[in-house]
Amino acid sequence: MFNGSPFPVDAFPQIIRNAIYEVEQHTQAPQALIAASALGVISLACQNRIDVCRLNNLRGPVSLFLLTLAESGERKSTVDKLLMEPLYQLEENLFEKYTHDLTVWRNDEAIFNIEKKSLMSKLKSEIRRNKDHLATNEKLKVLLASHPKSPVRFKQIFNDATPAAIKDYLCGYWRSVGIMSDEAGTIFNGYTLNELPFINKMWDGAMFPVERKSEPEKLIRDARMTLSLMVQPNIFKGYIKRKGDMAKGIGFFARCLICQPGSTQGNRQITSPVVSTEYLPIFHQRLMKIVNESIARNNENDRLCLRFTVEAEKRWIAFSNNVEYEMGILGRLSNFKDYASKMAENMARIAALLHHFNGDEGDISLLTVEAAVEISTWYVGEYVRLFSKPQEFTLAISEADELYWWINNYCIRLKASWITKNTVLQYGPNKFRNRSKANEVLNTLYSQNRILTEKKGKTVFIAIAGSIF
Known part of the structure; x- marks a missing residue:
């Protein structure tokens, strides 16, 4: 409810x-x-x-x-x-633009590779026959310098993606992403949140190393990540039980x-x-x-x-x-x-x-x-x-009531608006003269808004809610 x-x-x-x-x-x-x-x-x-x-x-x-x-x-x-x-x-x-640019790039790359292969073949032949190859060498250098650059894939919204995919993306051109979902069941039951230390680091804006067996180490630097997930309570409860x-x-x-x-x-x-x-x-x-x-x-x-x-x-x-x-x-x-x-x-x-x-x-x-x-x-x-954990133990509730009424009656008897925690430890019911027990029950009363507390120096003052310090 x-x-x-x-x-x-x-x-x-x-x-x-x-x-x-x-x-x-x-x-x-x-x-x-x-x-x-x-x-x-x-x-x-x-x-x-x-x-x-x-x-x-x-x-x-x-x-x-x-x-x-x-x-x-x-x-x-x-x-x-x-x-x-x-x-x-x-x-x-932007995806449509990327798709178009990718087609153009693949065509340019194919032409580049043909030209490169042709010049390298010619260069090898000239070197093998001891012919002057400086002109061919210069042409190859110019060609290699004009290698077509692959188009940039702009993507800032991820839904059901693996941590590896997100890491690879943040190592590239774009450094700002959002894991966004209006039905995040697949995210909580899938792979996206499998590496929570990585997710935490992205909230912190910290540097994160990305290591692959077959690739040089990469670094995610100064990246940003938003997480905005809407999920059904039962799915979230299942996630809580598991992780x-x-x-x-x-x-x-x-x-x-x-x-x-x-x-x-x-x-x-x-x-x-x-x-x-x-x-x-x-x-x-x-x-x-x-x-x-x-x-x-x-x-x-x-x-x-x-x-x-x-x-x-x-x-x-x-x-x-x-x-x-x-x-x-x-x-x-x-x-x-x-x-x-x-x-x-x-x-x-x-x-x-x-x-x-x-x-x-x-x-x-x-x-x-x-x-x-x-x-x-x-x-x-x-x-x-x-x-918050539900109050399942009636004993704890009855103990909170007992201490509450003791504090209330003590203040009435002395015509005081407050007492100190030490007063509870010294003069309260025996069960509450243990510091850890007193703290536990006083904490319960405080969370129920039944008492007020104020700390001055090392002294904790306690008042019934509604009274004035």
């Missing part, structure tokens, strides 16, 4: 927000599904044009990994088609923005046959401007590095510090430290994408960072909701 909060669509800049609402009008698909798809498209378009610079000039990619869980019938394919349409058309046009521990252990899930939007099936009533058609073209126009610029400048290796304004950087630091606090023993993210460790970076990436796609000039503003914080926080809530 879905119990998540609505996606903060209003946090997006107008050009993105209007496109999402228009797609929702056309499809009546869940807003969060549309928003996740839009973020994937934007990441794919922008990742080869910009990087983001965080604290102390730490430069990194803006690429996002998005996993959206949605049942069959949620109109995933329709949403994907509406948002990605010009990119799919570009891929088709979930590994995916979590090496940090793949920690890099992902994962959500399971509430279903709109059963509520998709047609109230008006007239829907807006003015905003998607504006979204597409901006999308293709960025993509075409990226293609034209691919060889220049000059990604724009976006920085934060002073106010925006202070907000990013505050967000990062708050995440660090929540990773503490009583924090909401204490059981999700792996995910929390990537939150501030993902937030910075989202901020940079919103800034660039919106066409904003200069440094990333405080307003944009606030929008990124809102979106990131929503995804954190989804991750915690989806990966």
Whole structure:
């Protein structure tokens, strides 16, 4: 059952927000599904044009990994088609051009090989007969220098591809790809995610060596990869059972923005046959401007590095510090430290994408960072909701109740609004005077939003939720 909060669509800049609402009008698909798809498209378009610079000039990619869980019938394919349409058309046009150029190249290559064979034969004959061969030698040099270059295959959207195929492609001319799918069952059950360390390295923007027995070693340098996958929950659960521990252990899930939007099936009533058609073209126009610029400048290796304004950087630091606090023993993210460790970076990436796609000039503003914080926080809530272990043990629940009422009664008796954790350890019920047990139950109460905590120095203060420190 879905119990998540609505996606903060209003946090997006107008050009993105209007496109999402228009797609929702056309499809009546869940807003969060549309928003996740839009973020994937934007990441794919922008990742080869910009990087983001965080604290102390730490430069990194803006690429996002998005996993959206949605049942069959949620109109995933329709949403994907509406948002990605010009990119799919570009891929088709460039493939047709590549096919034509490949035919021309093969003809030129055949002629080249005939000329080369003829000149080499003549050169061998002249050398064998001790004749002057300088003229033939020069002709051969000129011919070899004019060897026809094979056409470049432009492809930025991969669906069901092997890691080897993706690696080979990123070793070539183009260095920016997206693994995109509106029905990612084949990806989760296939080969694409078989090498998660490689996928993780691409999120990091790190160098990756590619070794083949029959070929010299190659290096993937400064490549970018977006992951935007929509998958049915049962398929994802199957993947979790097979490889979930590994995916979590090496940090793949920690890099992902994962959500399971509430279903709109059963509520998709047609109230008006007239829907807006003015905003998607504006979204597409901006999308293709960025993509075409990226293609034209691919060889220049000059990604724009976006920085934060002073106010925006202070907000990013505050967000990062708050995440660090929540990773503490009583924090909401204490059981999700792996995910929390990537939150501030993902937030910075989202901020940079919103800034660039919106066409904003200069440094990333405080307003944009606030929008990124809102979106990131929503995804954190989804991750915690989806990966929290269900409360199966009634004993743990009853212990949480017991400690809660002891804290409540203790505060009432002393007319205090708070107590310290040491008070629990010294004067609480015997079972809670063990530090690890107290931490476990206090953590349960905190996750249930029944208590508040604040750390001052080495002292942890505890209050019943609703009271004031």
